[in-house]
């Protein structure tokens with residue numbers, strides 16, 4: 114805080130009793146933790162409980178050393194704070210242990226002058242900000258595909274149906290050896306047709322939204338998956354039944370979840386996963402907001418939908434281009450699934466986060482819920 118601001122705050126505090134400091138801390142969207150000289154938790158705010166996944170009462174019984182292995186770089190940071198009595202910031206720290214799984218966390222440690230040895234840690238999940246970057250980068254890519262999609266759809270579909278019809282005619286009039294070739298032409302024509310259909314989805318059409326029950330969407334996709342491509346996979350559902358409806362296009366959401374579940378099923382099938390599993394979950398996550406491009410309004414995205422699998426993880430070379438069209442590691446993949454997912458979620462004003470390592474890949478969608486204004490429309 115600048116000196117001027119500090120002075121103003123003192124001035125105000127003198128005139129009106131300023132609000133209870135712990136209430137202010139509790140409301141902060143960043144995690145704040147106070148450690149005593151033995152690294153016991155002396156104070157945690159709500160965001161810290163959320164980040165660490167343990168209640169304040171639970172943390173009061175613990176030391177940071179109970180949550181993280183001794184070689185975690187956060188201990189080095191704490192030592193630096195203690196020995197130098199200075200503030201130290203570290204970006205992109207991974208807080209990983211059997212109890213905790215947080216990556217890309219920015220941690221700031223500061224000494225507490227009144228209490229020697231005590232350290233205040235402020236922790237912020239930077240992955241949300243990164244996801245936003247990627248999402249915005251993607252929008253450009255999607256736009257360049259939009260025009261191409263329209264041309265492809267228009268120019269390719271007609272001759273394609275001609276080719277298909279001709280192949281079908283041939284099938285009925287040629288001998289068995291040539292019939293196989295005619296069938297091949299028909300099948301390939303169908304494949305191109307399916308590809309063009311998917312490309313068409315990139316067109317810039319306004320979306321028709323209604324209040325959608327996200328759990329019905331998830332259940333629909335799960336049934337589809339279990340009766341077809343994911344028959345061998347165990348599904349787990351962890352739904353928060355109190356969630357309000359999302360403001361969305363139901364069919365597009367089905368497409369989104371279907372693509373994520375299909376990728377997850379393909380991931381656990383490709384590699385030799387012993388107990389292939391897909392976990393579908395929903396819940397509230399407060400503090401998730403995005404700026405609406407070109408305006409000062411910010412959109413709340415309090416609801417999340419997550420698709421998690423225990424497959425081998427996203428290949429390293431794919432990661433930086435994950436949401437771009439035609440990026441695939443699969444022989445028969447078109448690389449359009451996630452590009453479409455990102456396009457649809459972007460159109461809905463939502464956000465996608467990805468967290469992937471061997472044995473655990475999660476795609477998390479953040480979506481807007483129905484507001485009173487939407488409901489009035």
Ligand SMILES: Nc1ncnc2c1ncn2[C@@H]1O[C@H](COP(=O)(O)OP(=O)(O)OP(=O)(O)O)[C@@H](O)[C@H]1O
Nearest residue numbers: 376377380426427441442443446447448449450451
């Ligand atoms: N759950 C996952 N686990 C591991 N890798 C994944 C997962 N989801 C996506 N990927 C990687 O991202 C790539 C792109 O996925 P995307 O859905 O866009 O295309 P695709 O699945 O290859 O093809 P299509 O969806 O068009 O059939 C995949 O080829 C795969 O390498």
Ligand SMILES: [Mg+2]
Nearest residue numbers: 372376450451
């Ligand atoms: Mg796919």
